[in-house]
Amino acid sequence: MEIFILAFFALGYLALAGADIGVGMVLPYLGRTPDERREVIAAIAPFFLGNEVWLVVTGGVLAGFFPMLEAELLAGNYPLVVVLLLSWVTRDTGLWLRGRLTDRRWQGWWDGAITAGSWGLALSLGGLLGHVLLGLTGPVALLPVAAAAALFGAHGLAFAALRLHGELRRRAAVLSGGAGEARTYALTAAALITVGVLAGLRLPLEPGTSGAALAPAVLAMMPLMVAAQAWVWWTFRHRVTGPSYL
Structure with a gap:
């Protein structure tokens, strides 16, 4: 049961938050202009905070259910966790600050922060998945x-192709050829989930002693998160x- 709970939240995070990370x-x-970039950001504005909850819960489940695994992952991948x-x-x-400090120079700075932070998230998550899945070290990693x-x-x-319109949609639909956007999104989500599952199969998933006591509370929360x-x-x-509020 504990393994199912961890997989539910970890894979949910990859599929859901992977979209707003990718858009960033x-x-x-x-977005070739500040106004276009703000419209692109509006595509993820309603979702990114809710998506981050899945990562927070994943960390909590890992610490509460699999303390030995958490210690092993942190000890072996401390730089990647810090970068993440x-x-x-x-x-x-x-x-948060792009729509509040609205001077063009500041907007360019915050746009850079969004892009750099998104790349940092993707690369650090990719490093964690690659280390767990393949155990590679050195340049080949x-x-x-x-x-x-x-x-x-x-x-x-x-995801952007599903959310945007006009020229922005055309740019985003480069992978789907201007059609089949939902199919492309489903395929990329399935690929991320597959990578997560393969990595999970290589982990020493042995629950700690507190897992049985915590599991009912977490199970009761899962339908609420799905409904939300x-x-x-x-x-x-x-x-x-x-544009949105961001």
Whole structure:
């Protein structure tokens, strides 16, 4: 049961947050002007905070259910975890401040923070997945990192194609040929989930003694998170036609 709970939240984070990470990575390509970039950011504005909850819960489940695994992952990948956290803060700082410090020079700075933070998240997550899945070290370890980053970027483009319109939609639909955007999004989401599953199969998933006591509470929370996520997606199911609060 504990393994199922961890997989649910970790894979959910990769599929959901992978989209807004990818959009941030390709922000300079999609948005050629400040106004275009703000419209691109509006595509992820309703989702990114809710998506981050999945990462927070994943960390909590890992610490509460698998303390030995958490210690092993942190000890063996401490630099990657630090990069992940710094990138997370950098990306979110750019998202929050872009619409509040509206001078063009500041907007360019925050756009750079969004892009750099998104790349940092993709590369650090790719490094963690590559280390767990393949156990590679040295320069050759950069290959799975690059592959994972490309997958995040493709997932972001597919999501942007579902959310944007006009010229921005055309740019985002480069992978789907202008049609089949939902199919492309489903394929990139499935690819991220597959990578996560393969990595999970190589982990020593032995629950700690507290897992049995915590599992009922977490199981009770899972339907609420799914319902909240479904409500957000349904509420913001229409394409973006202008800037948001960010």
